[in-house]
Amino acid sequence: MNWEVIIKWLPRLSEGAVLTLELVAFAVIAGLILAIPMGIARSSRHWYIRSLPYGYIFFFRGTPLLVQLFLVYYGLAQFESVRQGPLWPYLRDPYWCAVLTMTLHTAAYIAEILRGAIQSVPPGEVEAARALGMSRFQTMVHILLPRAARIGLPAYSNEVILMLKASALASTITLLELTGMARTIIARTYLPVEIFFAAGMFYLVIAFVLVRGFKLLERWLRVDACQGR
Amino acid sequence: MNFDLYGFGPALAAGTLMTIKLALSALCLGLVLGLLGALAKTSPYKPLQWLGGTYSTIVRGIPELLWVLLIYFGTVNLMRTLADFLHMESLELSPFAAGTIALGICFGAYATEVFRGAILAIPKGHREAGQALGMSKPRIFWRLILPQMWRIALPGLGNLFMILMKDTALVSVIGLEEIMRRSQIAVTSSKQAFTFYMVAALIYLSLTVIAMTGMYLLEKRASRGFVRSSQ
Numbered sequence: 001m002n003w004e005v006i007i008k009w010l011p012r013l014s015e016g017a018v019l020t021l022e023l024v025a026f027a028v029i030a031g032l033i034l035a036i037p038m039g040i041a042r043s044s045r046h047w048y049i050r051s052l053p054y055g056y057i058f059f060f061r062g063t064p065l066l067v068q069l070f071l072v073y074y075g076l077a078q079f080e081s082v083r084q085g086p087l088w089p090y091l092r093d094p095y096w097c098a099v100l101t102m103t104l105h106t107a108a109y110i111a112e113i114l115r116g117a118i119q120s121v122p123p124g125e126v127e128a129a130r131a132l133g134m135s136r137f138q139t140m141v142h143i144l145l146p147r148a149a150r151i152g153l154p155a156y157s158n159e160v161i162l163m164l165k166a167s168a169l170a171s172t173i174t175l176l177e178l179t180g181m182a183r184t185i186i187a188r189t190y191l192p193v194e195i196f197f198a199a200g201m202f203y204l205v206i207a208f209v210l211v212r213g214f215k216l217l218e219r220w221l222r223v224d225a226c227q228g229r
Numbered sequence: 230m231n232f233d234l235y236g237f238g239p240a241l242a243a244g245t246l247m248t249i250k251l252a253l254s255a256l257c258l259g260l261v262l263g264l265l266g267a268l269a270k271t272s273p274y275k276p277l278q279w280l281g282g283t284y285s286t287i288v289r290g291i292p293e294l295l296w297v298l299l300i301y302f303g304t305v306n307l308m309r310t311l312a313d314f315l316h317m318e319s320l321e322l323s324p325f326a327a328g329t330i331a332l333g334i335c336f337g338a339y340a341t342e343v344f345r346g347a348i349l350a351i352p353k354g355h356r357e358a359g360q361a362l363g364m365s366k367p368r369i370f371w372r373l374i375l376p377q378m379w380r381i382a383l384p385g386l387g388n389l390f391m392i393l394m395k396d397t398a399l400v401s402v403i404g405l406e407e408i409m410r411r412s413q414i415a416v417t418s419s420k421q422a423f424t425f426y427m428v429a430a431l432i433y434l435s436l437t438v439i440a441m442t443g444m445y446l447l448e449k450r451a452s453r454g455f456v457r458s459s460q
Contacts, residue, residue: 062433062434062437062438063395064395064396064397064398065395066398066409067398067409067426068430070409070412070426071422071426076423078420078421078422078424161290164292165292167292168292168293168295169294169399172294172402179295179298182295183298192298192299192302192303196299196302200295200299203295207290208290
């Protein structure tokens with residue numbers, strides 16, 4: 001193992017790590033915002049409200065992220081209307097393509113997590129809120145969603161870690177995030193084991209910090225105490 | 230929309246076959262690694278526990294794509310040394326072998342946790358009953374624990390297999406001619422990127438549906454004779 005090379009290229013690798021973190025942060029936050037209405041619609045009692053998010057989730061969970069990335073980055077350019085459209089400056093940029101695709105991808109998973117969480121809120125609590133004279137909307141905002149957020153949080157933290165690992169795919173559409181940067185450095189140094197090892201360590205450290213952070217968040221939200229067990 | 234796919238239909242079909250082959254061989258390797266990992270993690274020996282724990286933690290913390298690249302590009306020197314040692318001309322991992330190993334390692338790390346949960350879910354009395362009958366330890370595992378474990382582990386393994394099938398797309402990065410690679414080739418000559426990647430997406434979707442159906446049937450068979458709990 002050639003440690004000098006690793007130390008020499010650490011600054012470039014940390015540049016890549018910053019881009020990785022940026023992509024993941026964008027995706028999981030925007031994905032969450034997108035997923036909330038979808039998760040609510042997905043747990044609806046009416047089939048016609050349920051079916052649209054179901055189709056979306058089925059597509060995005062059933063196909064690899066790599067295919068989705070290629071569909072957006074290479075595929076959209078096939079259409080003349082997209083190339084002439086106002087969004088083209090963004091859609092030709094690999095950064096925004098990666099952000100868009102990762103957001104859409106993770107939104108499907110988060111929506112499914114939210115559906116599970118909403119459906120596992122004890123019905124008695126919703127009935128109690130309704131009996132106290134809360135409207136459907138008030139019940140949703142004050143009872144159902146805060147409860148569901150706590151139930152779904154552990155699964156959400158898993159999803160964030162999965163997105164961290166999925167962000168490595170952004171290197172296939174020319175982005176220089178952690179994996180892309182590692183591949184670029186290897187093209188210069190011909191030392192795949194050392195550089196991939198260093199990149200792997202970066203991922204492990206980021207994952208470790210994220211897991212710790214979510215543990216703290218769970219404690220702060222008192223997830224355990226709120227489960228009513 | 231051109232329905233004969235500009236003559237790339239047969240190539241995509243061959244790619245699909247390759248994807249299935251890769252997924253199944255990675256599954257075999259991953260199941261073995263997962264079982265070994267779970268056995269190590271549940272064994273009474275500290276070093277083995279540590280080994281199993283480190284394996285599953287480290288592998289699960291690093292992206293699958295990085296594993297694929299590391300196994301393919303990182304083993305060149307290793308294979309060269311091995312070739313020298315065996316007095317062979319040259320030795321290198323094919324993309325298929327590298328993909329199988331990388332995806333198998335990743336599958337194994339997750340399967341370790343699934344199998345460990347399944348082993349722990351089997352009542353202690355069964356093991357004790359085996360001991361009382363004078364069965365040896367490997368025999369207890371083979372005849373008592375393993376057959377019961379499958380039923381508990383099956384739903385978890387099914388999910389992992391779904392993930393594995395989608396991860397096979399990553400092996401296109403090192404040039405294995407599976408669905409994604411074949412579509413990329415088709416795109417370079419036809420310039421119809423959206424059409425071909427959409428076809429690739431639909432192939433993956435149908436593979437997922439087939440795998441889901443297979444899983445459902447397997448689970449139904451594995452849980453015959455058991456009352457389904459209502460929760």
